[in-house]
Amino acid sequence: MEEKLNRSLKVAMFFGWKRLCPRCGKGELMSSYLKVRLECSSCFQDFRCQRADDGPAYITILILGHLLVPLILVFYDFFRLNPLIMAVSLSTVAILLTFYLLPRIKGALIGLQWAKKMHGF
Numbered sequence: 001m002e003e004k005l006n007r008s009l010k011v012a013m014f015f016g017w018k019r020l021c022p023r024c025g026k027g028e029l030m031s032s033y034l035k036v037r038l039e040c041s042s043c044f045q046d047f048r049c050q051r052a053d054d055g056p057a058y059i060t061i062l063i064l065g066h067l068l069v070p071l072i073l074v075f076y077d078f079f080r081l082n083p084l085i086m087a088v089s090l091s092t093v094a095i096l097l098t099f100y101l102l103p104r105i106k107g108a109l110i111g112l113q114w115a116k117k118m119h120g121f
């Protein structure tokens with residue numbers, strides 16, 4: 001008998017973005033920076049079947065590329081900054097944004113997999 005759950009894609013991805021369980025939104029999804037828990041501590045949803053793999057990294061690179069390339073062009077055209085200052089400052093922005101986005105995108109992808117019943121969810 002199939003479990004009748006409201007699997008809203010938006011809500012599941014939002015909970016995943018917040019690194020919470022996509023099913024209940026209460027339990028933690030991650031046990032460390034990028035490591036996914038085996039199951040939810042609140043509703044005992046099994047997370048072993050998630051397959052985020054390299055997807056979060058690809059999406060993070062895609063987003064950062066679209067943000068940083070125009071910034072490089074604007075900085076170069078309008079401010080004529082020293083290339084070393086530009087490289088150091090934009091690399092710092094890229095690293096900080098990567099640290100911020102990567103676990104959230106991974107959580108959102110797991111939420112998407114859960115909402116679409118992918119990989120045995």
Ligand SMILES: [Zn+2]
Nearest residue numbers: 021024040043
């Ligand atoms: Zn849960």
